[in-house]
């Protein structure tokens with residue numbers, strides 16, 4: 001996984017000088033100290049710990065997240081450090097977890113809950129769709145829902161049935177929710193801190209194939225950067241896509257687990273003399289129309305990439321938005337590379353299902369380059 | 372033994388074992404509901420002898436004091452008046468729908484009055500009278516049914532959840548409120564309500580189990596009005612009673628005559644005290660009857676006989692309480708008149724509030740969805756604003 005070439009502040013252009021300076025300082029310090037490789041999991045873990053340190057109202061609960069530290073170890077050490085009252089296991093009941101989080105948020109806390117796997121979040125769907133998403137609206141703004149629902153999602157790890165769903169469309173289709181998905185180690189930290197600080201409910205989708213990927217990242221610098229942005233009232237990742245790789249000929253629009261695939265495709269295309277820009281959506285809701293359209297207007301061609309089945313998907317929504325907004329800049333129809341409209345395959349078959357470099361490059365090739 | 376109700380409130384927290392030791396009974400005897408319903412005042416309005424109230428050792432319920440009973444009675448009269456006023460307003464087209472609790476008012480009143488200032492209540496669509504009795508303004512309560520917004524009051528101001536329609540989902544919110552309070556060291560008690568049919572839902576199970584496992588001060592108050600729309604209780608559950616369901620969670624269950632306001636005040640009053648001192652959650656099942664159709668849109672004659680309804684008329688909570696308090700010498704003409712006047716004030720407030728057309732601002736539709744507005748909603752809001760202004764110009 002390669003780090004972003006540009007920072008989030010360049011991508012969204014609305015970040016203050018203070019934040020820009022902090023980012024710069026962070027980068028300088030990182031260079032001087034030579035940051036060590038950090039896993040995506042460690043970045044999330046550090047973000048959770050920092051948020052708990054900063055706000056006594058932040059409480060974590062879910063299945064096996066206490067003593068064990070979660071099946072992916074994202075909450076490793078947090079019970080020991082903050083006590084069993086702030087990071088604890090619940091009985092096995094996802095609706096119970098989500099419903100209790102809603103009540104705790106009503107009564108002044110900031111719960112961060114873990115769903116063990118994507119498909120095991122479905123029992124919580126009623127609480128998420130009927131209450132978490134609607135409570136603020138129903139109470140005319142009187143009751144905010146500062147809840148983060150963490151969900152390890154998507155495939156690429158050879159997981160068995162019910163462990164590999166890309167469930168983002170269900171949440172993105174539910175007004176009242178925000179939906180975020182990081183694809184880099186730095187963004188894992190940044191976006192988790194922002195999600196916890198948000199007064200809106202955030203469905204935080206963690207691409208599980210990235211948990212143990214590493215990047216040289218200075219977590220102290222990221223903390224400083226986050227604190228400066230927060231102090232300035234800014235949210236550099238919510239609603240802001242990032243340019244993961246700059247290019248000129250076509251734009252690949254991807255998020256979460258598909259960003260690394262898109263970057264690999266762009267690297268392969270570069271060898272053949274084609275310059276592809278890669279946009280990391282990061283924030284599915286709210287969506288960054290501006291950054292995505294700026295890229296497509298520049299390149300004139302776009303492919304949207306996502307693991308989820310393509311029918312009625314987030315990829316479909318992005319495709320429609322780009323077509324509506326960039327029609328006169330487009331040299332070809334916007335195309336999609338998505339999962340097929342089938343249940344997620346068994347481990348030995350997932351390679352046929354997941355968008356891969358070849359399928360992406362074939363699709364790029366069909367973007368009417370001749371006329 | 373210090374933390375048992377009736378003794379020091381500030382004493383150290385009790386737990387299930389110490390509660391059982393205090394009552395001198397086994398855990399099984401504590402958890403299991405009494406063999407029958409607790410009834411203190413019978414259908415005719417007479418006080419039952421103590422040995423005849425359905426209580427058992429460790430399940431005794433002292434009679435609430437006169438002042439408490441008179442206050443509750445006043446709310447009972449107001450509640451009945453409000454129910455009937457609201458049904459009339461539906462017939463007059465002033466409200467879209469009203470699920471009346473006519474016949475269940477004793478449950479409604481007791482649910483609200485057993486709680487202290489800082490205690491929370493989580494009601495259902497059926498529980499408007501309880502919401503008002505907890506102190507929410509009557510017209511604010513009716514906003515949900517008037518149809519100009521989904522809820523009309525700030526839950527935090529009144530410590531009352533928004534009346535919930537997705538069955539038993541609200542019980543978990545009650546569990547969460549209690550959990551947060553416990554983590555902060557506050558002695559808040561939560562009373563979370565649902566109907567008999569709703570006890571079949573998964574969230575009922577999850578809420579009871581969570582409350583028990585985390586030892587939270589939550590009273591689950593089930594109004595068993597015999598029907599879930601058209602489906603009778605016998606098709607929901609074959610448990611000996613709904614109160615028995617508590618035992619499986621390690622929680623005490625009790626059943627009470629839901630048309631006996633005195634018994635309800637006594638049983639819920641003790642449950643709140645126990646919960647506040649650390650006993651963990653309790654389940655109280657009240658046997659009552661939905662005297663009217665599920666809502667104005669329902670036709671109850673399709674699934675139940677008139678004779679059944681008539682039989683329950685004789686058990687009416689209001690008549691019984693009036694007789695009891697009169698015989699007790701607590702209700703002279705002056706008191707009766709004062710209470711009737713208060714009930715009429717509420718009815719008048721409801722008429723005044725609901726006969727007015729509410730001010731509607733279509734643009735508000737976008738304003739509360741998110742704490743931090745999204746560009747997409749800002750765009751859609753502008754679109755509607757433009758439409759509205761062009762409509763305005765055309766006129």
Ligand SMILES: Cc1ncc(C[n+]2csc(CCOP(=O)(O)OP(=O)(O)O)c2C)c(N)n1
Pocket residue numbers: 497536537538565566567568569570596598599600661665
């Ligand atoms: C999850 C869910 N399923 C179905 C409904 C539709 N519904 C509304 S009220 C009701 C009956 C509930 O009966 P009960 O729990 O006994 O309460 P009562 O209406 O008798 O007070 C049903 C099925 C709903 N509101 N929520």
Ligand SMILES: [Mg+2]
Pocket residue numbers: 566567568594595596597598599600
């Ligand atoms: Mg019922």
